[in-house]
Amino acid sequence: MRAERGFAPPGAPATLSGVSVKELRLDVSATPYGVQIGLTTLRDGLRGIGIDDSELPSVELVLAEIFNNIVEHALAETEDGVIEVGLQCTPNGLWITVEDDGNPMPDGKPPLGLLPAVDVPVCDLPEGGFGWFLIRELAHDLTYTREGDKNLLVFRMAVGRGE
Template sequence: MLQQAYLTVKSDLSLLNQVQEWFEQFWEDNLQERVWPENQLYRLQLALAEGFTNAVRHAHHNLSPETPIDLELTLWEDRLEIRIWDRGQPFNPDGLTEPEPGELREGGYGWFLLRRLADRVRYERYPDDRNCLSIVKQLLGVSKS
């Protein structure tokens, strides 16, 4: 592991800007020197925003707005991992059916979007009664130096 950062925020969609600013600062401090495809920052910001808003809207929808959401960024030599910890009831994303192209329905798109934005996505229940959404993106491993 090269770098790690943590942030805890309340279950409040208005804090999404704070979450994104925290991610952008981590990117600037740790990832600017790596060669990434041009759209990679945008893709990772979108994945983080989707994971955070899902935690607020779905996992914590019956919980107090004071319920914390824990965020973790871990930079490894070969990958970046985003972890979003919620305290809601677990769900099984494998039970979701992917919408057909052109199909309109309410909800159910986020999981499939995350899978397209990242190299690996997992959602697991932990013994401390928290759920963890893990979003992993492989790095190219090439430095600009």
């Protein structure tokens, strides 16, 4: 996430239509280890902008699924990829922007996130396929666009509203 998108330095208060907004920006190395470090750093940063500890697991789960998909698919052929993350804590929730310069999503849109069949014998249960289901269940107002050579995913999570 770059400053031209309107994000202030990490943890700096900003104003949105007269309402105080807290923001956080982070660049995450697009490697499994980078994702691990990025999630730990974001957890600490989210606490700093007012996200309660009880709300952190759902945010972390969604971001982990998104980051891992980027590493495994969008930037699989890259050794030095970066995932840019911007977060804004607003009165209607936590807005999250995730940007990378990897391969576009198939068909130019994110997966529907349909739940894989689980009414099968245990030995036939799928090993994966739950990520986009979880993302779609926990994230709201999700949009994906391809801007030039960049993937841009924007969504809101109903956390950080003091409710």
